[in-house]
Amino acid sequence: MKEALSELILREIETLKNLLMLLEKQHELYLEKNIFGLEDIVKKIENANIEVAKIEVERRKLEGDKSIKILVKEIDDDSLSKNFDDMIQLVHNVKSQNSINQFLIKQGLLFANKMLNLFGRNKNVKTYNAYGKVSK
Template identity: 30%
Template sequence: MSLELKGIMEKEYSVLQELFKVLVDQNHYLLKRDAFKLDSVVKSLEEKSKTVALLEIKRRKLTSKRPMREIIAEEKDESMKILYDNIVEILGKIRFQRDTNDALIKQGLVFTNQMLRAIAPRNNTSAGTYNSLGKSR
């Protein structure tokens, strides 16, 4: 079990590194507002996410859904512990990058909605007003 688990963890780590790279690329395209390249990133993100999910399912079947910390402590294999720590670290980076990208996407949507409201014809003839938060009504 140990060798098979280690093999799955190594594959998962390499796919997670690729996923992180794709998220960094997505961030660059979001900052540049390059819609066509963002479309290709979405396909790559879906692909990498599916691969990670399949590897996770294999790992859970192999470990009988036991926590990885327990298994790593029992194995006493230093290289497996280092690999596990690397996976945890890259997952933290992925989570942070994903949250950053989500914030950029939301910010872009808010800006677009404000621009659309500003140029859309209004039924009333009164001038636009702003509320206490600085948003137009």
């Protein structure tokens, strides 16, 4: 049980590292305004997410009803505990990078939509009002 759990955690660490690397690459591509690169990396990120999910399912089958934290404490192995802590840290880093990327992409989309609305179909003159908003 210990060896199987340790192996699954190590596999999950590797896939999480790959996912984090892809998310960091997505961040770089966004900052470079490389639209085609962003398009390509989305599929790679989806595949990495699928791999993480598969390993997670395998791990949960192995755990049964117990929580992974409780199981790691019960096994009481230093290398397993260290690997588990590394995995938790990687999950935190992946979530953080993902939220940063989502924020930047949403911000860019909002800007693009506002610009499209300014130059859109409405032929009326657009001006700023006293509050700094565009009035129609």
